[in-house]
Amino acid sequence: MTYVLILVGCVFxxxxxxxxxxxxxxxxxxxxxxxxxxxxxxxxxFVMICATAITxxxxxxxxxxxxxxxxxxxFILVIAMFVQLVEIIMKKKMHALYKALGxxxxxxxxxxxVLGVTLGNINNDYTFLQSLTNALGTGLAFTLALLLFSxxxxxxxxxxxxxxxxxxxxxxxxxxxxxxxxxxxxxxx
Amino acid sequence: xxGERTALYxxxxxxxxxxxxxxxxxxxxxxxxVTVLAVNGIGMGLATTFVLVCSNLVISVLKNVIPKAVRLPxxxxxxxxxxxxxxxxxxxxxxxxxxALGVFLQLIxxxxxxxxxxxxxxxxxxxxxxxxDGLGMGIGFTLALFTxxxxxxxxxxxxxxxxxIPYLCDNPMTIFxxxxxxxxxxxxxxxxxxxxxxxxxxxxxxxxxxxxAAGCSGQCKA
Numbered sequence: 001m002t003y004v005l006i007l008v009g010c011v012f013x014x015x016x017x018x019x020x021x022x023x024x025x026x027x028x029x030x031x032x033x034x035x036x037x038x039x040x041x042x043x044x045x046f047v048m049i050c051a052t053a054i055t056x057x058x059x060x061x062x063x064x065x066x067x068x069x070x071x072x073x074x075f076i077l078v079i080a081m082f083v084q085l086v087e088i089i090m091k092k093k094m095h096a097l098y099k100a101l102g103x104x105x106x107x108x109x110x111x112x113x114v115l116g117v118t119l120g121n122i123n124n125d126y127t128f129l130q131s132l133t134n135a136l137g138t139g140l141a142f143t144l145a146l147l148l149f150s151x152x153x154x155x156x157x158x159x160x161x162x163x164x165x166x167x168x169x170x171x172x173x174x175x176x177x178x179x180x181x182x183x184x185x186x187x188x189x
Numbered sequence: 190x191x192g193e194r195t196a197l198y199x200x201x202x203x204x205x206x207x208x209x210x211x212x213x214x215x216x217x218x219x220x221x222x223v224t225v226l227a228v229n230g231i232g233m234g235l236a237t238t239f240v241l242v243c244s245n246l247v248i249s250v251l252k253n254v255i256p257k258a259v260r261l262p263x264x265x266x267x268x269x270x271x272x273x274x275x276x277x278x279x280x281x282x283x284x285x286x287x288x289a290l291g292v293f294l295q296l297i298x299x300x301x302x303x304x305x306x307x308x309x310x311x312x313x314x315x316x317x318x319x320x321x322d323g324l325g326m327g328i329g330f331t332l333a334l335f336t337x338x339x340x341x342x343x344x345x346x347x348x349x350x351x352x353x354i355p356y357l358c359d360n361p362m363t364i365f366x367x368x369x370x371x372x373x374x375x376x377x378x379x380x381x382x383x384x385x386x387x388x389x390x391x392x393x394x395x396x397x398x399x400x401x402a403a404g405c406s407g408q409c410k411a
Contacts, residue, residue, distance in 0.1 A: 019368040021222035025301055028217065069277065072295050073269040080262045109261070112218050112299040119292050164384035165376075168214055172376030179369040 003133045006126075010137025012185040016113050017145040018178060023113035027146060028171060037150040041143025045136065047086070047108050048117050051079050052135040055118040056128050075118050080109045113142055149178060199318050203325030209302045210333035210375075211382045216302040219293050220334060221371040227350050230338030231331060232286045236279065236294060238327025240271045241303050245311040245323035252312045264307045269298045302330060333378075340374050341365045 014020055017027050023044075030040045055075050062068050083106065090098040108114055117138045121131035152174050161170050209215045216237075223233045247267050248255075255263045276294055279287040287294065297303070306326055311319040343349050345365030347358030364370050 021218050021368065021371065022296070024217040024221060025215075028214075069273060072273050072276070072298055073266060076265050076269050076298050077262065080265055084262075109265070110299050110301060110304060112296045115299050116292055116296055119295055123292065162380075164380040169376040169380035169383065172372050172379065176369045176372035176376065179367075179372055180364075183367065183369065 002130065006130060006133045007137040007140075010134060011141045011144060012182065015145055015182050016116070016138045016141045018175070018182045020116070022116045023111050023142055026108075026111050026113075027142075027149065027175075028168065031146050031149045031153055033154075034147065034150045037146040038143070041139070041146050043108060044111065044113065044142050045139030047079070047083060048114055048135040048139040049132060050086070051075075051082060051114055051118055052121060052131050054078050054082065056121060056131050059122055071119070071122065072115075076115055079114055079118070083109050113138065145178075149175065152178060196318065196321055199314075200321040200325040203322065203327070203329040204332065205329070207326075208329040208333055208382075209305075209326055210330060210337075211379055212386075214379070215305055216300050216330060217375070218296065219300060220337060221368075221375060222293050223290055224334055224337040224341055224371065225345070225366045226289070227335055227338035227342050229286070229289050230334035230336075232279075232283070233290055233293065234327070234331025234334040236275050236290070237297055237300060237302070237330055238324070239275055240268060240297050240300075241306060241327045241330075242320060242323040243271045244268045244303055245306060245319040246316060248307045248311040249314060249316045249319035255312075260312065261304070261308075264304060264312075265298065268303050268307070272298045302326060337371075337374060337378065340378070341370060345370060 010016065016022050017024065026040060026044075030036045055078055058074060058078060059068070059071060062070055062074065087098075087106065117135050121134055124134075126134055153171060156170055156174055159170075165173070203209065207213055210217070210220050219233055219237070224230045244264070244267050248264055251263075251267075272295060275297070276287075279290075279294065306323060310322045314322070339349060343354065343357065344362050345367075347354050347356075347361040362370075365374065
């Protein structure tokens with residue numbers, strides 16, 4: 001039951017993009033088309049789960065040696081290295097998957113949602129399985145926000161806005177409205 | 190404008206002309222997340238300024254030592270070191286602010302502004318210039334966050350820097366301190382800057398402003 005709660009909480013109630021403001025850069029950058037949104041979302045889910053699977057034991061190790069103050073440095077190094085490693089392996093061995101995700105992989109190192117999830121798992125005292133669930137939920141939430149928003153964006157693209165609002169301001173205001181719609185889920189928990 | 194850039198220009202460009210949040214659209218996550226109160230905006234801005242100045246300084250000193258192929262991980266480690274430092278300083282001396290900023294204090298590590306300046310400026314310029322650039326960008330970031338925080342606090346809570354404003358505090362528009370209000374206020378502020386500067390709005394976040402451009406070399410738009 002806890003796992004279901006964590007999952008639903010991540011995807012709907014505390015959506016990582018629309019109510020926690022993580023990964024806004026990627027959200028605004030690649031949500032222009034449905035195809036790139038799906039690619040980015042899939043890459044983020046994959047990296048989040050793997051990064052959690054590595055950083056959780058790593059934190060236990062740091063805890064054992066009483067060096068938990070190193071967690072930010074250690075986690076970001078792991079994420080940066082992992083992303084590079086996955087890119088190299090996929091390029092050699094899994095070419096189809098590389099073609100689908102490849103372009104979005106390097107962008108993920110600086111996506112604050114990934115570091116945010118790994119740090120959040122520690123701050124919330126989740127167990128290993130709960131951490132993995134949290135990572136999956138957050139990844140799904142990110143993908144959902146991107147997919148929904150790419151639809152909204154394709155609609156606002158052709159509309160006649162005042163000159164000053166064209167481009168990013170209009171996108172942000174549309175994001176505000178999508179975010180209002182997610183506030184409705186707050187009553188669920 | 191042509192010819193040699195002056196040191197003064199390096200310092201002031203970050204404050205208005207190339208304001209990281211309102212003009213080049215970097216570092217949006219902390220801008221939206223922590224600006225519920227004006228004082229949080231200042232705290233986040235100053236913490237980021239500290240990390241930005243220190244990392245610009247160190248990266249500019251080490252720019253000839255760091256191999257080009259692994260420069261991004263190197264930059265990130267340097268930045269993460271300073272973030273850990275400021276995290277502990279705030280925890281020790283300003284625990285209230287530390288808990289208000291929450292995980293976003295640690296997420297300064299992946300703030301696009303810092304990595305962006307390291308890549309675009311500090312790794313190509315001398316130490317003095319990099320210091321001024323970091324300071325200017327940091328002040329610009331702090332000012333933008335302070336403005337955002339002020340608007341949201343005045344409209345959403347009816348107070349400013351903790352002081353109650355008559356009438357407004359009886360009927361606050363709570364939506365402004367909710368996530369939706371953050372998106373809305375930032376959109377309006379950017380539109381206002383566009384209007385004042387009479388700038389042709391950028392169609393989208395272009396690759397030159399994107400901190401990840403080094404990784405994807407423009408292919409993300411394909």
